[in-house]
């Protein structure tokens with residue numbers, strides 16, 4: 191009988207001192223078709239120098255723990271797990287084999303040979319397929335990997351799994367303390383940082399000011415993060431101090447690292463797991479954030495992530511959860527399913543991040559997010575981030591936060607200024623022709639082009655039409671595609687396999703599509719906030735990009751909003767929009783509302799009028 195390997199978790203009596211590699215899961219019975227192919231490492235036999243090194247690093251499986259330690263601290267052990275664990279007692283960690291099967295979509299991939307990464311390296315938390323690949327991997331990382339030490343260089347040759355320091359307290363660096371208040375204000379002004387709230391710490395200007403472990407400093411450098419971006423300068427010290435934050439900053443301005451750095455530093459010093467939770471609206475964004483978290487956490491002792499997203503088999507995700515993970519990155523739906531099965535205990539969570547917070551707190555996601563937050567301790571730190579935080583969300587957000595600090599970095603709710611925005615008036619029947627013209631225009635066409643439409647069928651049909659008429663390699667992307675398909679399309683988009691990808695809003699938020707230089711909003715998004723995010727798939731962190739948007743009377747209710755939020759970026763708007771009676775009517779209504787609000791305010795100028803009016807109405811009574 192096939193027993194899912196997710197239930198066969200090889201664990202050590204002492205959780206913090208695990209065996210070399212924990213057995214990973216195969217979600218389904220092995221497919222013989224997937225067994226062969228691909229180049230393996232040069233040394234494919236056991237008994238190599240790498241194998242010896244692996245053995246030295248504890249690569250042999252250790253005896254399984256006794257019954258008491260079967261239940262991880264996260265409370266994840268399922269019924270019957272012990273019996274199944276004991277099935278594995280005699281099974282050693284595999285040696286490298288060229289016939290090790292390839293990973294199926296969603297399965298872990300060996301970081302050395304690219305095959306199915308059946309084990310987790312206990313020292314780096316990377317996926318490996320065998321003893322030999324683990325050894326090679328350790329050789330590759332040796333010299334880079336440093337044990338944990340705060341704020342100073344590491345001693346050579348010390349043990350990678352150094353004991354976890356008891357705590358970390360952020361203290362302002364002397365360089366920052368020595369700046370005058372007016373210099374800090376000037377710095378914030380020049381960087382476009384606005385802060386609101388009590389007791390806001392000064393921004394950092396260098397990651398070194400945070401006193402991070404050396405391994406983390408090295409990881410930042412390895413990721414090319416030499417200096418913090420404005421949102422990171424202000425949000426990182428706040429996050430490190432344990433403060434609740436509501437942050438908005440331009441698309442592509444580095445919000446992910448701004449919340450991941452506090453997440454990592456909080457999680458690093460907790461023994462109860464998981465201790466950090468990141469929620470995102472889409473699977474692709476969760477996958478991207480997990481990748482970035484792993485990059486930043488590499489070499490930090492006992493830091494692991496679990497990705498809990500729909501569309502992928504649940505058993506591997508549950509298996510991963512059982513590996514004493516510190517950081518959970520999840521979409522709300524899948525996480526709620528797992529919570530309902532009592533397969534995860536969130537009582538140890540110290541920090542929660544809600545990325546793309548505005549869409550996560552809107553109808554649709556709101557209830558799920560609130561349900562998840564019900565399961566984390568009330569006193570945990572909360573960070574909310576997005577490029578757009580509309581006023582309506584600010585109210586709800588502030589109810590979820592304690593003494594929050596509001597940070598606005600860049601233009602509030604505006605499209606990123608690196609994006610060249612072109613808004614064209616195109617009637618519905620002419621839109622396809624216009625798109626083909628753009629794709630044929632040598633100056634404008636810079637593949638891959640990302641085209642946004644408003645429905646799934648529209649994405650399929652338009653992608654087919656593009657391929658047929660222009661001959662360009664095109665595909666469609668939407669939520670009805672299977673997760674493996676979605677993964678391949680995104681990979682193809684990033685690696686230049688497609689010249690055109692026609693997508694619904696599923697690719698509209700958070701994704702760092704660095705290769706995309708041109709976005710076309712074939713259908714105007716339903717709100718200006720979504721517009722800001724969709725055009726923000728280009729122009730990431732100082733890069734340039736172009737966004738072309740087709741507009742006509744179908745979006746008439748947005749005309750005034752478009753004028754208000756696109757014009758300040760210097761873009762020209764079509765005369766049909768600027769002269770539209772709808773725009774004038776919307777502007778008039780808004781001015782009237784503003785005037786009303788203004789009249790309702792009691793000022794020195796209108797105080798006497800208000801008193802007179804009051805007396806008059808009393809006299810009439």
Ligand SMILES: Nc1ncnc2c1ncn2[C@@H]1O[C@H](COP(=O)(O)OP(=O)(O)OP(=O)(O)O)[C@@H](O)[C@H]1O
Pocket residue numbers: 414415416417418419422439440441442443444445446447576577699700701702704726730731
């Ligand atoms: N300090 C830094 N130095 C250099 N590159 C950075 C830095 N911080 C972030 N980046 C890079 O900038 C790009 C955009 O970052 P990120 O995805 O975090 O943006 P974002 O603000 O979350 O955007 P969005 O609103 O679209 O989600 C990424 O490629 C990231 O690796």
Ligand SMILES: [Mg+2]
Pocket residue numbers: 445446545700701
């Ligand atoms: Mg983001």
